[in-house]
Amino acid sequence: MQGTDLGPQLPLALRYPPDQRFESFIGPPQGALAALGALATTPGADWVYLAGPSRTGKTHLALALCAATEQQHRRAAYLPMAAAAGRLRDALDALEGNDVVALDGIEVIAGTREDEVALFDFHNRARASGLNVLYTARGIPDDIGLELPDLRSRLQQCLRVMLDPLDEAGRRDVLRERAQRRGLVLEDAALEWLLTRTDRDLGTLVALLDRLDRASLAAQRRVTVPFLRSVL
Missing domain, CATH: 1.10.8 (Helicase, Ruva Protein; domain 3)
Known part of the structure; x- marks a missing residue:
């Protein structure tokens, strides 16, 4: 993580292991790497909502995005949502000032109104500021238990990429x-x-x-x- 109080800032090689890069991801859906690459390189790129069951590579791609962003001399932050559940507003506030943010596993805050409202507010601020955002979750917005209709609506506007288990x-x-x-x-x-x-x-x-x-x-x-x- 970078720029939050959830852990120390680590060197690039430790934050983003070399195994977790775009080029080492096997069997990406058509257009997925291009969309994520645009997030890394292009301000104002389409935001991406990456959905798939456990162990399909969501964290791999989230970390790869952050590594690719920093290789472009831009600022990136990765936040595993499980580490911030229950205090999400403070964690998200600390991410402002980055160029790209990857929020990994948003289903963990579903049903916690305070966290859902915090994510909704962050989404709106990030849109206004030109921040690029990647969301990952185990399912589409309507299927992960989110109770705030406006949050579901915002997430549904992202470019959706679906990951399937490897054969x-x-x-x-x-x-x-x-x-x-x-x-x-x-x-x-x-x-x-x-x-x-x-x-x-x-x-x-x-x-x-x-x-x-x-x-x-x-x-x-x-x-x-x-x-x-x-x-x-």
């Missing part, structure tokens, strides 16, 4: 790409073993890949099926 080929591509970035040698047989014998949730698979990377380095071994059996 098996997509999960395979993500694991292969992440392994290559780490310099991890992941044999095809080992990749298939992972996909058929472990939880196929993408977040779990990526966390498992991190574990295998550490184990492989410690043992100085390639990631083969026998190695997977011994580690898992």
